């Protein structure tokens with residue numbers, strides 16, 4: 001195949017489609033080149049290896065489909081890791097090979113089958129040795145009569161860079177090996193890496209100084225080894241892990257595992273290894289290492305499986321770039337590129353509208369990912385992401401997958417910017433994006449099916465309508481059965497009595513208890529009712545303040561923003577949320593229905609909080625209120641009606657402690673702080689009983 005550089009301006013013979021292909025190729029070529037340079041020359045990759053591979057593969061597959069359009073300068077023709085010119089070049093005595101990869105159990109058994117095919121029957125099913133695949137740089141160390149003489153990088157496998165001076169600064173590399181004095185030439189190979197802790201420290205220091213940080217420990221290690229000034233390299237926290245002896249191994253050592261033990265004996269650091277016989281055992285160890293991976297002091301990106309017997313390794317030999325006796329079992333990629341097919345909007349249980357990216361399904365970190373949260377509209381704008389884009393998705397450990405990069409370079413024509421929906425995709429109510437908030441919200445609140453379940457649970461809760469007899473579990477089943485949709489439907493449950501009795505495990509007795517509790521809840525207080533509505537930003541205290549300020553529901557519902565702002569402790573955001581809540585027709589209808597069903601309260605004596613007898617005071621309640629039989633929540637309602645704030649713990653700021661029977665540590669604390677203690681009788685007098 002002859003490659004051509006297609007000059008599009010001078011190529012009238014190209015069809016429109018071919019032109020498009022060439023444009024795409026040129027884009028991919030520019031990308032691959034850029035990342036080649038970032039990785040190999042600058043030691044500063046901006047994307048993961050896997051993303052890089054995927055980019056390269058897209059280019060290769062395009063070239064395979066259109067060989068006639070393949071560009072002469074395509075980087076797919078070369079491997080990119082040419083040695084740096086600044087260090088002197090050294091040819092390896094024995095080429096430094098790379099490793100083939102397997103990615104799953106099937107690949108692994110296939111690898112073992114190929115090994116068996118090449119071994120004569122007596123040697124079949126050899127023992128294997130498994131090591132960690134350390135994520136650093138391969139380095140060859142040469143010793144003459146036990147003295148370290150040279151350190152060389154892998155380079156292109158034939159020729160590497162002489163980094164002797166930098167290697168000498170690595171603390172755990174022995175410079176003199178007594179036990180190897182009689183060995184003419186000893187060549188040890190292994191991985192130079194930067195432990196995670198050192199990497200973090202290095203980056204923190206760089207950040208403090210305003211210097212560039214490294215993308216990951218491997219690149220920090222690479223950058224450090226390639227420092228032209230050994231003094232700089234000396235300050236980098238590097239470590240060497242030996243994994244093979246390529247020259248000078250004592251003849252009585254016959255196994256790879258034996259070589260590792262020997263290396264350790266003579267002063268090298270080696271990582272642990274495991275001996276196994278079957279693919280199942282490899283798989284088990286591999287899976288246990290995936291679990292352990294995050295807690296290791298250095299990064300590993302897979303396991304390496306080696307035929308343990310060195311004589312068999314020799315028999316098996318090597319292909320051009322990789323041995324037949326070993327392979328890497330890579331861990332699942334944690335960052336993967338895929339296409340974002342669509343962006344959909346989901347409505348959460350509290351009305352927040354969040355964008356969800358629908359992906360072309362991909363394997364990330366070992367699981368298939370087809371949805372990814374895009375968090376909020378601001379995130380979409382920050383990423384500048386559109387349906388149709390190619391994105392990188394990252395997932396590590398149990399972390400929720402996220403989009404870490406949008407490939408704007410690869411964006412197809414005709415994509416549209418994303419806009420925030422104006423109406424809720426579930427109920428059609430208008431969507432608002434409150435100022436200062438990241439999340440857009442559906443204004444359907446009590447009406448929106450996506451929010452109803454949450455609204456129901458809140459409505460019956462203890463501090464709201466306090467319908468104890470109607471448990472959350474039943475409420476959810478009624479909701480799922482369609483018997484209860486809005487909070488108002490709770491007060492029509494008695495119309496379904498027959499149906500309820502037939503509910504599994506819900507007998508006549510429980511139904512009648514439930515209906516009684518519902519009936520009793522009809523008499524409530526205004527502040528509880530306001531709180532029960534579940535208006536965003538309106539907690540118990542705000543509800544209390546609103547009840548106090550407006551005295552009854554109609555003036556609150558009709559209040560404009562300015563009037564709402566006059567209420568104690570209410571700011572613009574909450575005022576707006578309240579205002580909007582009472583403007584939504586659905587909400588008004590539900591409130592009317594609740595009142596028609598008999599929900600009622602006493603008007604609250606109006607006045608500002610300041611006029612109330614306990615205004616400005618903070619009370620704490622403890623013990624059991626025996627005389628009145630009041631629950632603590634009821635006592636709290638009373639105290640709040642008198643203007644007090646009620647808190648859960650006693651401090652020097654507490655104005656008074658209301659102490660019932662069997663008061664414990666709170667009473668002791670109040671006494672020691674000299675806080676006023678009010679007994680139940682005095683309290684009953686205060687509230688006029």
Ligand code: IVH
Nearest residue numbers: 097098099131132133134137138243304323
């Ligand atoms: S053995 C011919 N063992 O992985 C055998 N390599 O993808 C080649 N690596 O260039 C090396 N940990 O930099 C071996 N325990 C280990 C390894 C390991 C990491 C690296 C090494 C090599 C690359 C091949």
